[in-house]
Amino acid sequence: MTAGVSVENLTVAYDDFLALDDVSIEVAAGESYGLVGESGSGKSTLLRAIAGLSPVAGGRILLDGKPLDIRHRDKAFYRKVQMVFQDPYGSLHPRQTVDRLLQEPLAIHGIADSERRILRALDEVGLGSSFRFRYSHQLSGGQRQRIAIARALIIEPQVMLLDEPTSALDASVQAEVLNLLEQVRRDRKLTYIMVSHDLGVVTHMCERLAVMKNGKVVERLSSADLVEGRLREDYTKNLMVASKGFVRAEA
Amino acid sequence: MSTMLDVDDLRVSFPTRTGTIEAVRGVSFTLGRERLGIVGESGSGKSQTGRAIMGLTPSHARISAKTLNFDGIDLLTAPQKVRRNLRGSRIAMILQDPKYSLNPVMSIGRQIVETLRTHETVSKSEARDRAIAMLEAVQIRDAARVFDLHPHEVSGGMGQRAMIAMMLIAGPELLIADEPTSALDVTVQLEVLGILDKLVAERGMGLIFISHDLRLVSSFCDRVIVMYAGRIVEELAASELGNAKHPYTQGLLNCMPVLGTDRHPLPVLDRKPEWAL
Numbered sequence: 300m301t302a303g304v305s306v307e308n309l310t311v312a313y314d315d316f317l318a319l320d321d322v323s324i325e326v327a328a329g330e331s332y333g334l335v336g337e338s339g340s341g342k343s344t345l346l347r348a349i350a351g352l353s354p355v356a357g358g359r360i361l362l363d364g365k366p367l368d369i370r371h372r373d374k375a376f377y378r379k380v381q382m383v384f385q386d387p388y389g390s391l392h393p394r395q396t397v398d399r400l401l402q403e404p405l406a407i408h409g410i411a412d413s414e415r416r417i418l419r420a421l422d423e424v425g426l427g428s429s430f431r432f433r434y435s436h437q438l439s440g441g442q443r444q445r446i447a448i449a450r451a452l453i454i455e456p457q458v459m460l461l462d463e464p465t466s467a468l469d470a471s472v473q474a475e476v477l478n479l480l481e482q483v484r485r486d487r488k489l490t491y492i493m494v495s496h497d498l499g500v501v502t503h504m505c506e507r508l509a510v511m512k513n514g515k516v517v518e519r520l521s522s523a524d525l526v527e528g529r530l531r532e533d534y535t536k537n538l539m540v541a542s543k544g545f546v547r548a549e550a
Numbered sequence: 551m552s553t554m555l556d557v558d559d560l561r562v563s564f565p566t567r568t569g570t571i572e573a574v575r576g577v578s579f580t581l582g583r584e585r586l587g588i589v590g591e592s593g594s595g596k597s598q599t600g601r602a603i604m605g606l607t608p609s610h611a612r613i614s615a616k617t618l619n620f621d622g623i624d625l626l627t628a629p630q631k632v633r634r635n636l637r638g639s640r641i642a643m644i645l646q647d648p649k650y651s652l653n654p655v656m657s658i659g660r661q662i663v664e665t666l667r668t669h670e671t672v673s674k675s676e677a678r679d680r681a682i683a684m685l686e687a688v689q690i691r692d693a694a695r696v697f698d699l700h701p702h703e704v705s706g707g708m709g710q711r712a713m714i715a716m717m718l719i720a721g722p723e724l725l726i727a728d729e730p731t732s733a734l735d736v737t738v739q740l741e742v743l744g745i746l747d748k749l750v751a752e753r754g755m756g757l758i759f760i761s762h763d764l765r766l767v768s769s770f771c772d773r774v775i776v777m778y779a780g781r782i783v784e785e786l787a788a789s790e791l792g793n794a795k796h797p798y799t800q801g802l803l804n805c806m807p808v809l810g811t812d813r814h815p816l817p818v819l820d821r822k823p824e825w826a827l
Contacts, residue, residue, distance in 0.1 A: 337735040338706070440592070469591040469762055471819040474805035478815035496736050503807035503816070526810045541736040542809065545743045545769040 302363040302379055302457040302490060303328040304349065309358035311341075311348050311514075318344045318353070320514040328363070328457075331484065331491040333501035333508030333522075335538065341514040342494045343385075346460045349492070350382045362458070378408055381451035385463040387443035391435040397421075397446055398431045404454045420449040424479060441472035445479065452483060459484075461493040465500065477504060498542040502526055510535045554724060554756050555581040555603065558617035562598045562607060573598040573611075575780035581724070585750065585757045587767035587788070589802070590777035596760045599777070600726045603758070604643045605633045620724070639669035642722035644746075647733040648709030652701040658685075658712045659697030662719055669720045684715040688745050707738035711745060718749055724756045732761070743770060764791070764802045776802070779826035798825055 304326045311319035319341045326332040334342040347353040349360055351372050360367045362379065384390040391400060401420060405413045418428055424445040435443055444464060451459060464480065465473040477500065484491055495501045501508055502522040510518040510532065518532045530536050562574040574595040579586070590596045601607050603618070605625065618625045620641065623632065645651035653661055662681040666672060672680070678697070685693035688711040701709055710730065717725065730746065731739040747770065750757050761767045767774055768788040776784040776799045784796040794800050801819040 337737050470764075471591060471802060471805050474807075474816040474818045477807065478818065481815060497807075499807040499809050502809055503813075537737060539809075541740050544765055545740060545747075547747060547769075 303330070304380075304458055304490065304492065305361045305364075306345070306349065307359045307361065309345070309348055309360065310356045311344055311353045312356040313354070317514050319348060321358070322511075322514070322516055323358075324509050324516065324519070326490060326492055329488050329490055330507070331493065331505045333505035334492065334494045334511060335496060335498060335501050335508055336511035337496065337538075339513075340511040342511045343462050344514070345511070346382070346462050346492060346494050350380065350460055351376075374408060378454055379456055380458045380460065381454065381456040382460040382462065383444070383447050383451050383464050386467050387440050387447055388467070390447055391443055393435060396432050396434055397438075400435075400446065401450055401453055404450060408454050410454060416453055420453040423452065423483065424449045439472075440468050441476060444468060444476055448476075448479065448483070452487075455487075456489070458490045458492070461491060463494055463496070466495065466497070473500075480504065498525065498538060510538070553580045553582055554621055556617050556619040557581075557599075557603070558615060560599065560602060560615040560618060561613070562595070562602050563612045564608075565610065565612070572780055574602065577777070577780075577782055579775060579782070579785070581756050581758065583754050583756050584773065585759060585771040587771035587774040588758060588760045588777060589762065589764045589767050589774060591762060593779075594777040595780040596777050597728055600643065600728050600758060600760050603724075604641055604726055605637055606643070635669075638665055638717075638722070639720045640722055641724045641726065642717035642720070644710075644713055644717050644725065644727040644730045646729040648701065648706055648713050649733070652709060652713060654701055657698050657700055658704070662697075662712070662716045665716050666719050681715070681719065684719045685712065687718075687749065688712070688715045689741075690715075705738075706734050707742060710734060710738075710742050714742070714746060714749070718753070721753070722755065724758070725750065726758045726760070728760045729762070730759075731766075732763075764799070765806065781826075783825060796825075797822070 306322060306324050309319055309322045310317065322345055334345060336342045344353050348355050355369050360369060367376065398417060401417045402413055405416060417431065421428060421430060426442065426445055438446065465476050468476060481504065483489065493501065493504055502525055505522060507521050509516045512534050518535050530539065558578045560574055560577045561572065563570050563572045577599055588596045588599060598607065602613055607613055613626065615626060659681055662684060663677045666677050666680060682693045682697055685696055690696050690708060690711055696704065704712065727746065731742050734742060759767060759771050768791045771788050774786055774788050775782050776796065778798050784794060784799050786794060794803065804817045805819060807816060
């Protein structure tokens with residue numbers, strides 16, 4: 300059971316500044332879709348606009364082909380769409396235990412059987428029940444991000460919005476979290492929309508991606524195109540060069 | 551190549567309520583006028599190693615070493631006054647995030663001038679000229695305008711370049727760069743690294759480059775030290791990275807998703823308890 304997401308001509312404006320300018324993307328059900336670009340390109344804004352965290356000025360968002368009432372999202376929407384944020388140090392309540400954190404979405408959506416669900420969610424993200432009554436400051440960055448993923452998964456969403464889920468983590472921990480995300484997507488047939496500035500991560504996780512710059516999508520391509528260097532835009536080529544790492548200019 | 555910095559058996563530990571935490575446990579290396587990379591994960595002690603050399607370890611921590619010698623000065627026994635004079639003028643440090651490490655209520659120019667006038671007796675107008683020249687050297691266009699801006703008015707890449715300018719203005723011999731580009735965009739990262747590389751080469755400085763990114767470090771440095779749990783597990787020439795022997799180094803190299811490779815799932819580190827012994 301999954302849902303596709305399409306965004307049509309979406310515009311987000313902060314006063315006179317257009318953070319998103321007429322952006323359209325189409326994500327099929329069960330697909331993993333990447334958004335890349337540098338800071339300020341609007342990739343996170345697009346994700347937040349879908350989640351209802353950015354002021355949408357125009358355009359449509361369709362979930363499973365049904366247009367969404369952007370001003371008044373109902374609970375059913377949030378049951379289907381969940382988000383994981385970039386910074387695991389900022390996205391967990393510092394004075395709530397893991398148990399309380401995972402209890403919250405269940406209470407909001409009136410889901411019974413919380414005991415079993417919490418234990419299963421912890422198990423699914425590879426943490427086990429011993430973590431249940433800890434506070435987030437007692438966890439490492441990778442463990443916190445696993446809790447954030449568990450919190451999103453616990454209400455069984457169909458679409459996951461991932462905003463740089465591993466950029467605050469060590470490379471070795473990043474590999475573990477990426478593997479977890481892939482595993483979960485396979486098991487639950489989820490749709491992912493993933494923001495990252497790391498082309499290696501995006502091509503690893505996503506089949507297709509959109510390159511964004513200054514609030515616009517400048518190029519849409521498949522990961523295979525990217526790997527083989529079939530790029531149209533100079534901007535994408537620059538990102539490619541940057542991802543290859545530092546090369547000393549010959550004197 | 552003469553040795554500038556000699557570190558032998560450096561240990562840094564923090565007494566806490568629940569026992570002593572040993573952050574650095576016996577690190578030894580020497581540094582001449584070269585680029586040395588220190589790589590490791592969070593908590594491996596790489597930053598504390600840099601801070602101990604710089605003299606920025608918190609006062610409640612305990613530092614010990616058989617030798618901690620910078621150009622004939624014993625850093626462990628040197629009085630605070632001597633260390634203060636060294637800091638900023640002969641040893642300088644670039645920190646990770648310009649958003650947090652620049653003074654938010656002081657203009658960029660004044661911060662650079664402050665460094666210069668702390669270590670050299672120069673007139674205000676000369677200090678200003680030199681600061682602007684330094685901002686130009688880190689490829690900031692319109693340096694005179696940026697001089698009067700506050701840190702919140704510039705981008706991360708610009709802020710980091712301002713920090714490099716601030717650290718290099720007094721002409722240090724040893725530069726410690728602690729994750730200088732981790733907080734920056736990929737496209738800006740390369741620019742900043744290019745500038746850093748050029749200035750280090752031109753001025754013949756020694757560089758300690760601390761990072762968690764093994765590939766980046768190996769492309770930037772001559773020699774790489776890999777740290778795990780407060781110890782050096784492997785030291786190798788940057789060009790020899792492919793022949794790394796320690797499983798931890800190999801694991802770090804393998805776990806990154808690389809363009810054009812198809813590995814699902816990604817190999818993860820299988821941490822062996824004996825690595826931390």
